Amino acid sequence: MSSRRPPRGEYIETDTGNKVARKATLVGTQNIMLGGKTVIQPDVMIRGDLIRTIQASSQAASGAAPNNTAVSIGRYCFLSRGCCLRPPGRLYKGAFTFMPLRMGDHVFVGPASVVQAASIGSHVHIGAKVAVGEFAIIKDYVRILDGTVVPPNMVIPSFSIVAGQPARLIGEVPEGGHDAFELRDLYKTVGNNPQPAP
Amino acid sequence: MAATPYTYIQCPCSDPSTLGRPADANSPTGTEPDEDDRTFDPRAPRSSYSLYPLEHLLYCEDCHQIRCPRCVAEEIVTYYCPNCLFEVPSSNLKSEGNRCTRSCFQCPICIGPLAVTSVETKPDPTLLAAPDNTAAPHSGPYALTCSYCHWSSTEAGIKFEKPNGIHAQLAKLRNGGTTRLTAKERKERRKDPSYRSTATEGGGPGDENLDLETQFANLKAFYQNQLADPNSGDAGLAALGDLGFSSPTSLSRIMSIYTGGSLQDKKAKSRVGAMREALESDEGLQLANLDESAAIEALQSDGHDCTASTTQLADQPPNLGEHHLHGRSRFTADLRPIPYLLRTKRSKRCPLCRHIISKPEAKVQTTRFRIRLVAGSYIPSIAIRPLSLSGGSGSSASGSALPGALLDPLKPAHYLLTFKNPIFETIKVTLGAPAKTPGRFASKVTVLCPDFEIGANTDVWDEALKDGGGGGGEPGRERRRQRRGEEGGGGSQGNINNNNHNQLEVGKIWERGRNWVSIVVEVVPASLRLDGGGDAPLAEDEDVLEIPMFVRVEWEGEPGGDEVGSVAGKDREAREKRELAYWCVLGLGRIRQ
Ligand SMILES: [Zn+2]
Ligand SMILES: [Zn+2]
Ligand SMILES: [Zn+2]
Ligand SMILES: [Zn+2]
Numbered sequence: 001m002s003s004r005r006p007p008r009g010e011y012i013e014t015d016t017g018n019k020v021a022r023k024a025t026l027v028g029t030q031n032i033m034l035g036g037k038t039v040i041q042p043d044v045m046i047r048g049d050l051i052r053t054i055q056a057s058s059q060a061a062s063g064a065a066p067n068n069t070a071v072s073i074g075r076y077c078f079l080s081r082g083c084c085l086r087p088p089g090r091l092y093k094g095a096f097t098f099m100p101l102r103m104g105d106h107v108f109v110g111p112a113s114v115v116q117a118a119s120i121g122s123h124v125h126i127g128a129k130v131a132v133g134e135f136a137i138i139k140d141y142v143r144i145l146d147g148t149v150v151p152p153n154m155v156i157p158s159f160s161i162v163a164g165q166p167a168r169l170i171g172e173v174p175e176g177g178h179d180a181f182e183l184r185d186l187y188k189t190v191g192n193n194p195q196p197a198p
Numbered sequence: 199m200a201a202t203p204y205t206y207i208q209c210p211c212s213d214p215s216t217l218g219r220p221a222d223a224n225s226p227t228g229t230e231p232d233e234d235d236r237t238f239d240p241r242a243p244r245s246s247y248s249l250y251p252l253e254h255l256l257y258c259e260d261c262h263q264i265r266c267p268r269c270v271a272e273e274i275v276t277y278y279c280p281n282c283l284f285e286v287p288s289s290n291l292k293s294e295g296n297r298c299t300r301s302c303f304q305c306p307i308c309i310g311p312l313a314v315t316s317v318e319t320k321p322d323p324t325l326l327a328a329p330d331n332t333a334a335p336h337s338g339p340y341a342l343t344c345s346y347c348h349w350s351s352t353e354a355g356i357k358f359e360k361p362n363g364i365h366a367q368l369a370k371l372r373n374g375g376t377t378r379l380t381a382k383e384r385k386e387r388r389k390d391p392s393y394r395s396t397a398t399e400g401g402g403p404g405d406e407n408l409d410l411e412t413q414f415a416n417l418k419a420f421y422q423n424q425l426a427d428p429n430s431g432d433a434g435l436a437a438l439g440d441l442g443f444s445s446p447t448s449l450s451r452i453m454s455i456y457t458g459g460s461l462q463d464k465k466a467k468s469r470v471g472a473m474r475e476a477l478e479s480d481e482g483l484q485l486a487n488l489d490e491s492a493a494i495e496a497l498q499s500d501g502h503d504c505t506a507s508t509t510q511l512a513d514q515p516p517n518l519g520e521h522h523l524h525g526r527s528r529f530t531a532d533l534r535p536i537p538y539l540l541r542t543k544r545s546k547r548c549p550l551c552r553h554i555i556s557k558p559e560a561k562v563q564t565t566r567f568r569i570r571l572v573a574g575s576y577i578p579s580i581a582i583r584p585l586s587l588s589g590g591s592g593s594s595a596s597g598s599a600l601p602g603a604l605l606d607p608l609k610p611a612h613y614l615l616t617f618k619n620p621i622f623e624t625i626k627v628t629l630g631a632p633a634k635t636p637g638r639f640a641s642k643v644t645v646l647c648p649d650f651e652i653g654a655n656t657d658v659w660d661e662a663l664k665d666g667g668g669g670g671g672e673p674g675r676e677r678r679r680q681r682r683g684e685e686g687g688g689g690s691q692g693n694i695n696n697n698n699h700n701q702l703e704v705g706k707i708w709e710r711g712r713n714w715v716s717i718v719v720e721v722v723p724a725s726l727r728l729d730g731g732g733d734a735p736l737a738e739d740e741d742v743l744e745i746p747m748f749v750r751v752e753w754e755g756e757p758g759g760d761e762v763g764s765v766a767g768k769d770r771e772a773r774e775k776r777e778l779a780y781w782c783v784l785g786l787g788r789i790r791q
Contacts, residue, residue, distance in 0.1 A: 133345065133346075139283075139563075139565075140565045141565055149346070151310040151311060151344075151345045151346035152345040152346075153311055153313055153345055154310070154311045154345075155280065155281050155282075155283065155311070156280075157278075157280045157283060157541065157562075158565050159565070160280075166308055166309060166310040166346040166347075168309050169280070174253050174254040174267075175256060175546075175556050175567070175570050175572050176252060176253035176254060176255060176256070176572035176573060176574045177253040177254075179574070180253065
């Protein structure tokens with residue numbers, strides 16, 4: 001028996017080209033910003049519900065509408081199966097609050113990794129089963145190898161290759177290795193009409 | 199070695215023929231004078247120092263040659279702290295050393311980052327501020343705590359009064375919290391008569407525990423004083439007289455030898471004083487502490503766990519230590535927070551023509567490069583993919599073999615090599631590979647099509663507009679066809695012998711696209727069985743099937759100002775013939791044992 005209608009796709013494809021798996025768990029979607037062309041695989045969890053409870057003083061003073069973005073993701077990011085994005089939290093002026101998690105373009109997050117960074121730059125590769133601690137700052141062109149534990153508050157400068165528990169610098173990204181961070185081709189390989197890898 | 203498959207390229211800097219000196223007779227790579235006769239052995243001990251993945255290689259446009267991390271000349275553009283990302287001017291570097299002097303420290307136990315926390319609250323590393331800090335926002339004392347292993351500097355007895363300027367504060371603190379005098383303070387204390395009396399009363403000379411820097415400062419001051427005033431020698435210690443090497447007269451005598459006597463001090467002859475050695479702590483005398491009972495006791499009570507590992511000791515910054523060398527910290531309790539080592543941004547020069555081939559922008563926070571000539575933009579990349587040929591009809595050949603699968607010994611296997619041309623000219627590629635791989639276990643290698651052309655890396659739109667022209671037969675699509683026999687074959691000459699294999703024809707290209715070509719390599723892996731007991735067991739990675747391959751790329755470039763670079767050609771034709779040749783190694787996979 002063949003169904004007349006094509007089967008419901010595994011992914012929801014948005015106008016801006018995001019491919020979000022139906023089996024992904026996005027909590028507080030109104031607080032999650034996707035830049036477009038981002039892939040969110042099944043079993044991914046994004047905690048958009050963990051918004052900041054204390055607004056920055058400048059915003060409070062100006063009376064502007066509160067910015068409730070909890071997780072912002074740039075273009076061509078790839079969130080692999082089973083990974084989790086969770087905004088970091090801390091005490092600020094005596095009260096506990098979450099702070100936004102910001103992610104640039106072309107960020108790959110490997111399967112089963114947990115990311116609680118404050119900011120991740122562009123062209124970052126996070127391997128499988130990596131834990132990125134709260135308020136870590138990862139700059140551009142950084143490669144984090146599988147199984148790494150990045151301690152809270154750690155700063156990883158551009159062109160670093162880190163590994164280990166806790167993370168330690170093990171090498172530098174060579175000049176010719178910049179293109180390897182591009183995720184445009186990987187984006188095409190998933191979705192409801194996947195194309196084979198070139 | 200890396201996971202298979204892989205392609206490593208040999209930089210010509212390690213090739214004896216390009217070194218400009220006679221080949222070393224003892225060279226393990228062989229010394230045939232004719233370069234073409236020499237097969238590169240990827241297993242030679244030297245080879246691992248000259249093989250690099252394509253991404254690690256640069257390219258000199260003036261020399262038209264590959265450059266590797268080993269042969270480029272590096273120049274430091276910027277120093278910066280990897281933690282606070284502040285740039286450190288090189289003038290500071292000379293005075294302050296190569297570590298961050300702000301408040302950036304690493305954990306001496308686990309190397310994780312240390313954060314400044316208030317000691318009064320529970321030292322929870324995730325809390326950057328105390329819950330009650332609205333009431334008392336700056337309540338000291340402070341400590342450095344590790345957010346990974348929860349080590350705290352209080353364990354070493356180190357607390358800070360202020361939350362900033364930790365580096366300067368730490369410089370004055372010993373482990374245990376006692377203050378460490380600066381040289382100036384020590385000098386002032388020396389003049390203090392009350393201190394002098396207590397020092398001479400209690401204990402013998404040299405008992406005072408000096409740290410390395412203070413001891414050196416004291417010794418230096420002591421000898422400088424003596425040199426400046428040669429008559430000040432203690433009468434009691436003049437026993438060495440003028441004979442010893444410590445005498446200022448012998449020093450001036452030696453100096454006169456090197457200065458030709460013109461600078462000889464005539465007064466020197468009248469000098470009778472002699473230099474003496476340091477006798478007190480003030481003068482830099484430090485008695486060796488040979489009593490190790492405390493260390494033995496600590497070992498007995500806390501065991502081996504309390505000792506510092508070699509890595510931990512190696513991470514400790516020099517000169518910041520507590521004790522002299524003979525009392526070097528051997529316990530984790532003696533370790534001190536590690537100020538971050540500075541990192542650098544570096545530019546790279548060609549070793550031959552001195553042109554800059556890589557130069558990052560100086561600003562710490564930018565990732566742009568002013569110059570970045572990477573080899574990947576000049577030489578074709580080689581991707582390896584296993585090809586499984588299910589028997590039967592020709593059309594069933596598919597490229598869906600499991601990557602990383604083991605190769606069966608003595609059973610022919612096929613691999614698809616995809617060459618991608620990065621330059622804007624059509625290139626002609628000629629491959630050379632030995633029929634048998636070097637080493638103990640010789641696998642048979644056949645490159646089915648060692649000679650082919652690859653189309654130029656033109657704009658995808660150019661190709662689309664051209665609408666089906668050209669001999670490739672493939673429209674200008676990035677996407678590779680999944681399943682097909684072979685077609686096209688333009689640009690490959692040679693005999694069209696029908697091999698016994700399904701669709702594998704000698705001299706024919708497997709597949710081609712806009713700027714890429716796939717060819718097939720057939721291998722018959724060697725058996726790794728060792729005969730009898732005489733043979734050495736299998737060495738590490740000896741089971742990897744590695745093919746040395748000589749790649750020659752030829753193309754015609756615009757003479758001057760084009761993408762491929764320009765050199766003053768001998769004859770200025772409209773088109774200039776260019777050639778680049780190098781060895782590379784294809785690691786196909788591991789052979790089943
Ligand atoms: Zn080199
Ligand atoms: Zn710093
Ligand atoms: Zn630690
Ligand atoms: Zn050069």
